Amino acid sequence: MSLSKNQRFGLLTFIVLIIAAYLVTEEPWKRASRELRTSMTPEGPPTEINLAWDHLSAGYPLTFTTDTIRSYTGFDLGYNEQYEQASWVAYVLTREEIESGYVERTDNFRPDTSIATGSSALKDYRGSGFDRGHLAPAGDMKWDHNAMSESFLMSNMSPQAPSFNRGIWRRLEERVRSWAIEKDSLFVITGPVLEPITSFIGDNEVGVPGSYFKLLVDLSPPDHAFIAFILPNTGSSGDLDRYAITVDSLEIVTGYDFFASAPNQEVIEWLEKQLDLDCWN
Numbered sequence: 001m002s003l004s005k006n007q008r009f010g011l012l013t014f015i016v017l018i019i020a021a022y023l024v025t026e027e028p029w030k031r032a033s034r035e036l037r038t039s040m041t042p043e044g045p046p047t048e049i050n051l052a053w054d055h056l057s058a059g060y061p062l063t064f065t066t067d068t069i070r071s072y073t074g075f076d077l078g079y080n081e082q083y084e085q086a087s088w089v090a091y092v093l094t095r096e097e098i099e100s101g102y103v104e105r106t107d108n109f110r111p112d113t114s115i116a117t118g119s120s121a122l123k124d125y126r127g128s129g130f131d132r133g134h135l136a137p138a139g140d141m142k143w144d145h146n147a148m149s150e151s152f153l154m155s156n157m158s159p160q161a162p163s164f165n166r167g168i169w170r171r172l173e174e175r176v177r178s179w180a181i182e183k184d185s186l187f188v189i190t191g192p193v194l195e196p197i198t199s200f201i202g203d204n205e206v207g208v209p210g211s212y213f214k215l216l217v218d219l220s221p222p223d224h225a226f227i228a229f230i231l232p233n234t235g236s237s238g239d240l241d242r243y244a245i246t247v248d249s250l251e252i253v254t255g256y257d258f259f260a261s262a263p264n265q266e267v268i269e270w271l272e273k274q275l276d277l278d279c280w281n
Contacts, residue, residue, distance in 0.1 A: 061256035074147030075136040083207030084120040088191035089136040093180045101142025112155035124202025133160030163235025187217035225279040247272035
């Protein structure tokens with residue numbers, strides 16, 4: 001049976017709409033892995049790579065919200081009032097901090113009174129079925145008592161499925177510490193993917209993210225490398241490498257602009273296009 005010109009046009013339009021709907025609703029980590037994972041590899045960086053940043057603020061992501069930026073002993077964060085959690089946390093993790101760390105985990109979860117609008121509370125998580133998941137891990141803060149204690153502020157918590165928090169997310173955190181020992185110094189940015197969020201817990205309506213990201217920068221000269229991960233907020237026994245993407249890809253998924261205040265923007269933009277898993281084996 002042959003179709004008329006109008007019928008063919010209508011069928012084509014229908015197919016396009018179905019594909020568009022799928023792309024809109026597809027989980028961010030799947031979309032990033034499927035469309036954006038391919039590494040872009042020009043012949044080489046535009047200039048000599050130098051990532052000697054003077055302050056953590058060089059790595060702050062520019063977000064679509066007005067975050068309350070707070071600095072603590074071991075990390076900085078941008079607090080998102082709408083979803084009652086940090087949009088991101090940022091810190092430098094070094095070999096010395098890991099190898100010299102002896103401070104035991106405190107488990108002193110408590111509201112963050114430095115957030116003027118108020119942070120989430122412990123009762124928001126009770127009976128929710130979600131863990132109080134660290135964004136800046138306690139395991140990265142063993143080098144200082146204050147750093148360890150402040151990692152348990154509720155501003156540093158996000159609702160994570162237990163199978164995620166205690167499984168693949170923990171595996172990624174452990175791998176980051178291994179990389180810090182190997183490479184000497186890493187810049188780490190971690191956060192929830194806040195858009196879209198449709199589920200909330202507690203009286204403060206803490207948003208439940210569908211996925212989380214982690215971005216790593218090898219700060220040790222002469223070779224530098226970027227890598228990013230997006231992981232769904234569910235249990236998984238899969239290989240972490242399958243969730244690795246470029247920083248450019250992460251920016252598309254989150255809407256954030258990472259390292260916008262860092263010097264050497266031409267070098268930064270080149271590195272954000274790279275995904276060389278051999279540098280992170």
